[in-house]
Amino acid sequence: MSVIADLTPRRRSDGGNLWVYLIALIVVAITIGPVLYGALGGFRTNAQLADKPAGLPDPWVWTNYAGVLSNPSFWQYALNSTMIAVITTVVTVVFGLMAAYPLARYQFRGREALFMVFVLGLLFPAAVAIIPLFIIITRNLHMANTWWGVALPQAAFALPMTVVILRPFLMALPKELEEAALMDGASRIGVFWRVLMPLSAPGMITVGVLAFVTSWNAYLLPLLLLQDKMRTLPLGVADFSTEHSADTAGVLAFTTLAMIPALVLFLAFQRRLVSGLQGAVKG
Amino acid sequence: MTHDVTEPAPAAPGHATSGARRTEPVRRASGGPRGTGHRGDAWRKRLEILIFVTPALALIALFVAWPIVTAVRFSVYDWKGFGDLTDFVGLENYAEVLGDEVFRSAVGHNMVIVVGSILLQLPLGVAIALLLNRKMKGQGLLRTIIFVPYVLAEVIAAVVWLQLLQPQYGFIDAVTAQIGLTPPEQGWLGTPEYALWIVLLVLTWKYLGLAVLLFLAGMQGVSEELYEAAQLDGASWWQTQWRITVPLLGPTMRTWAFLSMIGSIQCFDMIWVLTQGGPADATATMATYLIDEGTKRHNYGIAGAASVILFVIAFAMALAYQVFVLRRDTKEDTV
Structure with missing residues (x-):
C-alpha cells in the first residue's frame, strides 16, 4: 500500500502544447458541465429554463435556493443524513481499527x-442481502425508521x-x-488506546472519510428502511424531483444544495481519500 | 505525535531478556511482572484478540451473514411476508426466476453494463490519465475536477441528468435539435432502444474519474529511470507512453477492471432514479428486479432466489477473473 501517493507533477518533456489544453478543456467541460448546469439552473426561473435550456441565468433569481433553505424538510433530511453518517463513521472506524490491530500486530495461529473472513466480506454485494436485511431490521430488531437501523x-x-485498508497501514x-510502552508495563489495550490510536490518525481519517461519504x-x-420525517437527503432529492417534476429550477436548487457537504468534505480531505482508494487497489 | 524513537529495539516482545538495557526514565518500574508465566500470557493474549475482533465480527455476523443466510432460506419457500415459513417449494423459485424473461434480460443488461463500462472507461481513462500525467498548468485543479462526479451520490447525479435529459425542454434535446437532429419523442430515457445506452453513458460520466485517478497513481509508480533511458534512446513521447507507461499500467488496469465489474453487477441507484428499470424493462438489472419483487410485490421467495443467483454470478465472475487475469499479477509482482 502506498501510504501517501505522490501527486506532484513530474518533470517530463514537451508538455503543454495547444492541443493538450484543448482536450483538457473538453474533458473538464463534460465532467463538470452537468454539475454547473445544476448549480446555475437553480438561479434561473422555470420560464427561463424552458425558453433557453442552454442559457445562463438572466436575471439571476434567488427564490429557488431561498425556498429550499427555508424548507424545514430539507433541514430535517440534512440532520438525518448527518446523524446516520456520523454514527456509521464512528462505528466503522473504531471497530475497524480494533479488528485490524491484532491482525497486524499479534502473532497467532x-x-x-x-483476515480472510474480512476479505470474503468484500465479495458479498449489499444487494444480495438487502431484502432479508429489511425484514430482519424491521421485524426482528425493531429498528426500522431509526438512525441506528x-x-x-x-x-x-x-x-x-x-480492515483491508487499515491492516497494512498498522x-x-x-x-x-x-515495545517501549509494553516494557514500561502498559497493557496491550493501554498501548492500543494511547500509542496506536494517535499514530494511526491518518489511516483513520482515510477510512473515516470513505465511510462518511459512502453513508452520505x-x-x-x-x-427501504426510512419513511417520512426520517428520510435522508438522497431520498429527499429523489422524492422532490418526482413530486415537483414541473419545477425544474426548484429541483436543481435542491439537488445542488444536497451535494455541497460531500463536495466540501472531499475537497478538504482530497489527498487522504485519494491515497486511501489507491491503497485499497494496490493493497 | 512527533515522538522520535532513536534507539533500535533488538528483542521481540515477550522475551524478558532486554529489560536491563532500557534505562530511560519510565512511568512505572522495570518490566517485572511481564514476561513471567507463559501459559497465563497465552490466555491473556487470546482474550485480548477476542476483545479486539469481536465487535467487528458481531456486526458482520448480524448484518451481513445473517441476512445472506436468510436470503438462501427465503429462496426455497413461497412466502409473501405473512406468518411463518411453511410453504416449502424446493427449487421452484429458482426455476421461476430463471424462466422469467424479465430476469434473463436483466442479466443481459448487467453484462452490457459490465462490458460497456470497461470498454468505454479503459481507453478514455488511460488517455485522460496520460494527458494529466504531463507537465501542464492547472494540473492539480484538473485532477480535482475530474474526480468530482465520483464523489457525488449516484442519486444526485441521476437527478441532474434526469433534468438534462428531459424530453423537449431539457438541455440535451435542445442541443440535439440545434445541430439538426430530432431527439426521440418519448425522450432518450423513454425510448427502449436508447435507454440502456444512455444509462451506460451516465454511468461512464460518473465513474470515469475513479479510473483516471487509479491509472494516474499507477503511472506514478513507473520508475523515472525508464523514462530517462527511453529519452536517451531518442524515443518520442508517443513511443514512450505506448511502450513503457501503458504496459506497466497492466496490474492497475486489471485491478480497476475487477472493481468496475463488481460495481456493474450490482448496479441499482442510478437506474432506479433514471428509469426505474423501464421503459418496458429495457433497463432492468438483477438488483432492480429483486427490489421490485421484494418491495412492490412482496414475493420474498422470488427475491431470495434472485439474490442467490446474483451472488452466484458475481462470485463466479470474481473467481474466474481472479484465476485467469489477476493471478498473473501476483506472480509477476511488478508494482
Whole structure:
C-alpha cells in the first residue's frame, strides 16, 4: 500500500502544447458541465429554463435556493443524513481499527484465516442481502425508521474494506514505540488506546472519510428502511424531483444544495481519500 | 505525535531478556511482572484478540451473514411476508426466476453494463490519465475536477441528468435539435432502444474519474529511470507512453477492471432514479428486479432466489477473473 501517493507533477518533456489544453478543456467541460448546469439552473426561473435550456441565468433569481433553505424538510433530511453518517463513521472506524490491530500486530495461529473472513466480506454485494436485511431490521430488531437501523448495517458492510485498508497501514507503523510502552508495563489495550490510536490518525481519517461519504450518498438501504420525517437527503432529492417534476429550477436548487457537504468534505480531505482508494487497489 | 524513537529495539516482545538495557526514565518500574508465566500470557493474549475482533465480527455476523443466510432460506419457500415459513417449494423459485424473461434480460443488461463500462472507461481513462500525467498548468485543479462526479451520490447525479435529459425542454434535446437532429419523442430515457445506452453513458460520466485517478497513481509508480533511458534512446513521447507507461499500467488496469465489474453487477441507484428499470424493462438489472419483487410485490421467495443467483454470478465472475487475469499479477509482482 502506498501510504501517501505522490501527486506532484513530474518533470517530463514537451508538455503543454495547444492541443493538450484543448482536450483538457473538453474533458473538464463534460465532467463538470452537468454539475454547473445544476448549480446555475437553480438561479434561473422555470420560464427561463424552458425558453433557453442552454442559457445562463438572466436575471439571476434567488427564490429557488431561498425556498429550499427555508424548507424545514430539507433541514430535517440534512440532520438525518448527518446523524446516520456520523454514527456509521464512528462505528466503522473504531471497530475497524480494533479488528485490524491484532491482525497486524499479534502473532497467532489462524491470523490469516481470520483476515480472510474480512476479505470474503468484500465479495458479498449489499444487494444480495438487502431484502432479508429489511425484514430482519424491521421485524426482528425493531429498528426500522431509526438512525441506528441504517447506520449499523452500513458500518457492517463498510468494515471489510476498512480492515483491508487499515491492516497494512498498522503493519507499517514502527514497532519500537509499542515495545517501549509494553516494557514500561502498559497493557496491550493501554498501548492500543494511547500509542496506536494517535499514530494511526491518518489511516483513520482515510477510512473515516470513505465511510462518511459512502453513508452520505447511500440510497438503497435508506430507501427501504426510512419513511417520512426520517428520510435522508438522497431520498429527499429523489422524492422532490418526482413530486415537483414541473419545477425544474426548484429541483436543481435542491439537488445542488444536497451535494455541497460531500463536495466540501472531499475537497478538504482530497489527498487522504485519494491515497486511501489507491491503497485499497494496490493493497 | 512527533515522538522520535532513536534507539533500535533488538528483542521481540515477550522475551524478558532486554529489560536491563532500557534505562530511560519510565512511568512505572522495570518490566517485572511481564514476561513471567507463559501459559497465563497465552490466555491473556487470546482474550485480548477476542476483545479486539469481536465487535467487528458481531456486526458482520448480524448484518451481513445473517441476512445472506436468510436470503438462501427465503429462496426455497413461497412466502409473501405473512406468518411463518411453511410453504416449502424446493427449487421452484429458482426455476421461476430463471424462466422469467424479465430476469434473463436483466442479466443481459448487467453484462452490457459490465462490458460497456470497461470498454468505454479503459481507453478514455488511460488517455485522460496520460494527458494529466504531463507537465501542464492547472494540473492539480484538473485532477480535482475530474474526480468530482465520483464523489457525488449516484442519486444526485441521476437527478441532474434526469433534468438534462428531459424530453423537449431539457438541455440535451435542445442541443440535439440545434445541430439538426430530432431527439426521440418519448425522450432518450423513454425510448427502449436508447435507454440502456444512455444509462451506460451516465454511468461512464460518473465513474470515469475513479479510473483516471487509479491509472494516474499507477503511472506514478513507473520508475523515472525508464523514462530517462527511453529519452536517451531518442524515443518520442508517443513511443514512450505506448511502450513503457501503458504496459506497466497492466496490474492497475486489471485491478480497476475487477472493481468496475463488481460495481456493474450490482448496479441499482442510478437506474432506479433514471428509469426505474423501464421503459418496458429495457433497463432492468438483477438488483432492480429483486427490489421490485421484494418491495412492490412482496414475493420474498422470488427475491431470495434472485439474490442467490446474483451472488452466484458475481462470485463466479470474481473467481474466474481472479484465476485467469489477476493471478498473473501476483506472480509477476511488478508494482
